[in-house]
Amino acid sequence: MSFVVPAFVVLYVVASVVLALVMFVAVARWVRLARRRRTERVVAPLRPLLIRLAAADEVDQEAFGALASLPEKQWRVIEPRVFRLLDKVRGLAATAIEGLLVSRGAVTTSVIGARSPSPVKRANAIVRLAALRQREQAGLIEQMLRDADEDVRRAAAIALGKIGRAESVRPLLESVPARRSVSPLVVGDALVRIGHPAVADLIAALSWGCPWQRQLAAEALGRIGTTVAEEALAAAAAGDESENVRAAAARALRKAGTWYAAGPLLDIAKSDPCIRVRCEAILALSEHSGAPVVEPLEIMLGDLEYDIASVAALALTRMGLPGREVLERAAAGNDHWAASHAMEALMAADLDEQLGRRALRRAPA
Amino acid sequence: MIRDAVLWLLVTFDWFVLAYFLAINTSYLVLIGLAIVSFRHHMRRAPSASLEDTYANPLAPSVAILMAAYNEEAGIVEAVRAMLAIRYPAVEVVVIDDGSTDGTLAKLEDVFDLVAVARVLPGRIPSKGRVEQVFESRVAEGLVVVRKENGGRADALNVGVDIARSSLICMVDADSILDPDALLHVVQPFLDDPEKVVASGGVVRVVNDKTVRGGRVVDIHMPYTWLPRIQVVEYLRSFLLGRTGWSRVGALMIVSGAFGLFRRDLLVEFGGLDVDTIGEDAELVMRIHHELRKQRRPYRIVFVSEPVSWTEVPDTTTVLARQRRRWSRGLAEVLWKHRAMMLNPRYGRVGLIGMPYYLVFELLAPLLEVFGALAVALGLWFGVVNVEFALLFAMAAIGYAVIVSVTALAVEEISFHRYENWADLRVAVAAAFFENIGYRQLTAIWRLQGLWAAVRGATPEWGVMTRSGFNVVSAEVRR
Amino acid sequence: MAATVLVADDDPDIRDLLEFKLTHCGYKVFVAADGPSALAAALEHKPDLAVLDIMMPVMSGLDVARALRENVETSAMSILMLTARAQENDVARGFGAGADDYVLKPFSPRELISRIEAILTRVAR
Numbered sequence: 001m002s003f004v005v006p007a008f009v010v011l012y013v014v015a016s017v018v019l020a021l022v023m024f025v026a027v028a029r030w031v032r033l034a035r036r037r038r039t040e041r042v043v044a045p046l047r048p049l050l051i052r053l054a055a056a057d058e059v060d061q062e063a064f065g066a067l068a069s070l071p072e073k074q075w076r077v078i079e080p081r082v083f084r085l086l087d088k089v090r091g092l093a094a095t096a097i098e099g100l101l102v103s104r105g106a107v108t109t110s111v112i113g114a115r116s117p118s119p120v121k122r123a124n125a126i127v128r129l130a131a132l133r134q135r136e137q138a139g140l141i142e143q144m145l146r147d148a149d150e151d152v153r154r155a156a157a158i159a160l161g162k163i164g165r166a167e168s169v170r171p172l173l174e175s176v177p178a179r180r181s182v183s184p185l186v187v188g189d190a191l192v193r194i195g196h197p198a199v200a201d202l203i204a205a206l207s208w209g210c211p212w213q214r215q216l217a218a219e220a221l222g223r224i225g226t227t228v229a230e231e232a233l234a235a236a237a238a239g240d241e242s243e244n245v246r247a248a249a250a251r252a253l254r255k256a257g258t259w260y261a262a263g264p265l266l267d268i269a270k271s272d273p274c275i276r277v278r279c280e281a282i283l284a285l286s287e288h289s290g291a292p293v294v295e296p297l298e299i300m301l302g303d304l305e306y307d308i309a310s311v312a313a314l315a316l317t318r319m320g321l322p323g324r325e326v327l328e329r330a331a332a333g334n335d336h337w338a339a340s341h342a343m344e345a346l347m348a349a350d351l352d353e354q355l356g357r358r359a360l361r362r363a364p365a
Numbered sequence: 366m367i368r369d370a371v372l373w374l375l376v377t378f379d380w381f382v383l384a385y386f387l388a389i390n391t392s393y394l395v396l397i398g399l400a401i402v403s404f405r406h407h408m409r410r411a412p413s414a415s416l417e418d419t420y421a422n423p424l425a426p427s428v429a430i431l432m433a434a435y436n437e438e439a440g441i442v443e444a445v446r447a448m449l450a451i452r453y454p455a456v457e458v459v460v461i462d463d464g465s466t467d468g469t470l471a472k473l474e475d476v477f478d479l480v481a482v483a484r485v486l487p488g489r490i491p492s493k494g495r496v497e498q499v500f501e502s503r504v505a506e507g508l509v510v511v512r513k514e515n516g517g518r519a520d521a522l523n524v525g526v527d528i529a530r531s532s533l534i535c536m537v538d539a540d541s542i543l544d545p546d547a548l549l550h551v552v553q554p555f556l557d558d559p560e561k562v563v564a565s566g567g568v569v570r571v572v573n574d575k576t577v578r579g580g581r582v583v584d585i586h587m588p589y590t591w592l593p594r595i596q597v598v599e600y601l602r603s604f605l606l607g608r609t610g611w612s613r614v615g616a617l618m619i620v621s622g623a624f625g626l627f628r629r630d631l632l633v634e635f636g637g638l639d640v641d642t643i644g645e646d647a648e649l650v651m652r653i654h655h656e657l658r659k660q661r662r663p664y665r666i667v668f669v670s671e672p673v674s675w676t677e678v679p680d681t682t683t684v685l686a687r688q689r690r691r692w693s694r695g696l697a698e699v700l701w702k703h704r705a706m707m708l709n710p711r712y713g714r715v716g717l718i719g720m721p722y723y724l725v726f727e728l729l730a731p732l733l734e735v736f737g738a739l740a741v742a743l744g745l746w747f748g749v750v751n752v753e754f755a756l757l758f759a760m761a762a763i764g765y766a767v768i769v770s771v772t773a774l775a776v777e778e779i780s781f782h783r784y785e786n787w788a789d790l791r792v793a794v795a796a797a798f799f800e801n802i803g804y805r806q807l808t809a810i811w812r813l814q815g816l817w818a819a820v821r822g823a824t825p826e827w828g829v830m831t832r833s834g835f836n837v838v839s840a841e842v843r844r
Numbered sequence: 845m846a847a848t849v850l851v852a853d854d855d856p857d858i859r860d861l862l863e864f865k866l867t868h869c870g871y872k873v874f875v876a877a878d879g880p881s882a883l884a885a886a887l888e889h890k891p892d893l894a895v896l897d898i899m900m901p902v903m904s905g906l907d908v909a910r911a912l913r914e915n916v917e918t919s920a921m922s923i924l925m926l927t928a929r930a931q932e933n934d935v936a937r938g939f940g941a942g943a944d945d946y947v948l949k950p951f952s953p954r955e956l957i958s959r960i961e962a963i964l965t966r967v968a969r
């Protein structure tokens with residue numbers, strides 16, 4: 001038997017590869033630890049200045065001056081910490097830190113960074129523009145909802161939520177079904193953050209083409225909790241073709257509804273083909289309609305569908321004395337199924353009240 | 366004449382084994398390469414994707430953490446504390462006491478001030494062990510304790526899935542410790558792609574001889590004895606990098622039972638975990654692949670590589686042997702049960718790449734490991750191969766494997782670098798050698814025994830096997 | 845005598861910021877980085893007011909608040925919750941656990957001081 005490559009050569013190669021890898025690990029570790037030590041050395045004396053700047057009621061000129069005139073090399077080390085602190089405060093503290101960052105040219109570098117070929121730099125630039133609350137740059141960030149890189153797009157959506165401009169609502173919603181899309185849950189969060197300025201566009205979006213868009217619009221309106229949208233939400237809850245949208249709209253009516261919605265909600269609770277939608281309608285009903293819905297809920301307590309019975313019981317605990325009376329009657333009644341659901345709800349409600357947990361109990365998801 | 370034929374067979378087999386080892390180690394390298402690509406993406410993303418944004422997101426799905434406990438009185442309180450300390454906005458912790466005969470329930474009642482509550486069970490997933498009582502805690506909001514008759518880990522988790530009210534189910538082992546940010550990391554795929562992601566798995570890391578304070582691992586270092594040390598390297602190579610690679614391929618077939626996240630509606634639809642399988646976690650993931658591919662529903666199962674879950678590994682050969690026999694047997698069963706997917710193009714990459722790979726390079730590897738070395742030794746004895754061949758064989762089987770293990774260390778170093786002391790580094794490099802010289806051959810024997818047990822198909826003792834497998838291992842691992 | 849305040853937050857930035865600010869405003873300040881040490885500090889020093897972060901390691905601010913409310917010695921202590929979760933339910937949960945006030949992160953240090961002053965004046969009256 002003969003070999004093209006003698007075995008000892010292979011042995012030699014294997015040994016040197018292993019050795020090289022071990023060396024690589026050691027060097028990588030050494031570099032990392034050294035770099036970390038250096039960062040700490042720079043940061044340690046500067047951090048108290050930063051805290052002083054954030055804590056002062058009017059700009060602490062001494063701290064500001066010291067930080068603003070740091071040599072570039074040290075500044076680059078501490079800049080991420082400055083942004084991190086900025087993320088945690090509002091008001092005067094934020095203004096002071098923003099002032100410092102602006103004086104060090106952070107806006108300009110971020111705008112340049114947003115055009116960088118590297119997706120990491122683009123995403124970072126967007127995060128920074130949002131932290132600096134650069135409303136003037138919102139247009140630029142909106143364009144980046146269509147960036148080629150998915151992380152950049154997500155960062156843009158989050159940033160637009162933080163900046164909170166009403167004009168961003170449409171581009172945000174449009175980014176959901178786009179070919180280069182943004183996760184609906186991230187967009188939803190941004191819409192909620194924009195809050196009341198978003199309401200008009202969100203109501204309009206309840207009749208847009210893509211179910212996710214309608215669902216998010218409903219979801220966001222519910223979290224913002226504006227009763228202006230009640231009529232549109234009630235219509236969506238009753239008539240939208242997608243059950244996800246109907247469920248979201250019904251849920252939104254918990255906060256965005258008034259007594260007006262009780263009628264449509266009751267119909268939905270009784271007859272929607274989707275159980276999830278019915279559950280949401282029942283829970284929304286319990287929020288703002290009194291005695292008239294107690295009776296239908298009592299019937300649903302005996303519904304053979306577990307979710308309906310369970311949610312009806314939960315809803316009744318939130319309806320004051322009339323609800324409680326129904327539950328107590330059911331708990332003592334002959335219908336074993338309804339009785340056990342009533343019992344569960346009563347015990348849970350008592351426990352919550354005892355412990356001050358205020359009826360936050362979860363309905364089946 | 367016959368002698369010649371046998372010797373010819375021996376030589377051929379020797380060459381075959383050599384090629385096999387080259388192939389298996391190359392496949393590890395390929396998986397590591399794929400993992401590097403994923404890590405690069407992850408490292409880039411880290412600075413701009415803040416966990417705080419996920420934490421504050423009102424649309425983040427609710428999660429129920431399920432923990433099955435059988436005679437866990439020693440560690441149950443600490444484990445539940447850790448779960449309650451998890452940073453996540455909407456979390457429900459369900460502990461299922463699977464008919465423990467020790468003070469597990471008493472400990473929980475004592476510390477968490479449990480009160481019995483009425484609870485109607487939906488009963489959507491059938492369970493063997495009857496549910497006796499449901500408790501809630503007066504001190505820890507969101508904690509539910511279920512006391513049921515003994516039915517095994519899978520059965521206990523099924524009851525948990527049934528009773529939980531969140532949209533995602535997170536299954537954890539009672540003896541693993543989660544990082545406080547664990548859920549925020551592992552839920553991320555569900556936030557990024559809510560339509561398709563049906564399951565995600567977290568990586569399990571080794572931390573023996575650890576100090577846990579308030580449910581959090583406070584000092585991370587290499588274990589003090591060699592058996593767990595070797596497993597640190599093994600877990601890095603095979604779980605962290607291997608599964609990250611498979612996730613990249615789109616054929617992740619095993620989500621560790623120690624930390625996996627699943628959509629609850631799907632679990633209910635598929636009837637929960639299989640109570641008659643040893644590797645119920647792996648079986649579940651395979652079933653998800655099987656069903657969803659068959660129904661042509663688009664889906665994704667994602668592996669999250671952040672270090673989020675810590676577990677203690679066996680530090681005695683007896684316990685390790687039992688664990689490996691069980692794993693091997695479990696894998697054999699799962700592959701057999703889902704053999705319809707094997708090489709079937711309908712099942713995409715899982716059927717065409719994942720299944721054959723697991724069969725040839727996981728399940729059957731110990732066979733080649735043991736008999737391959739034997740055959741080469743025989744070949745030397747009969748003089749059909751020379752010393753040079755033996756050396757070459759050793760390089761392909763062991764030298765190459767050492768390269769793979771050290772590469773895994775290098776990747777860990779540039780990515781997560783969790784074991785940070787210089788002393789840890791020396792130990793890790795040594796462990797990378799011992800993993801391939803001695804340890805692997807040892808585990809191969811146990812895996813072979815597990816495989817043999819599966820082939821014999823000792824069905825009669827099934828129920829008992831599952832149960833004792835669960836409790837004995839987890840009870841002994843703790844010590 | 846200066847009023848005493850306990851600041852419990854796992855984020856060192858926020859801890860240091862509040863400690864600096866409160867000390868500057870003439871309060872005596874104790875700090876804690878997790879739930880159990882916050883509870884221990886509250887029981888030991890009996891501060892007039894505790895600023896509790898909700899998401900702290902080991903034991904949440906809600907649990908600390910509940911424990912303080914249940915203990916006779918500390919049941920009258922003023923509690924101010926600090927959290928990043930803005931949803932209605934979360935706020936309700938905070939008050940349910942016994943908080944006197946609830947401040948969202950990111951917060952304004954100045955506003956926080958005003959709220960602390962308001963609570964303490966109310967209590968003193």
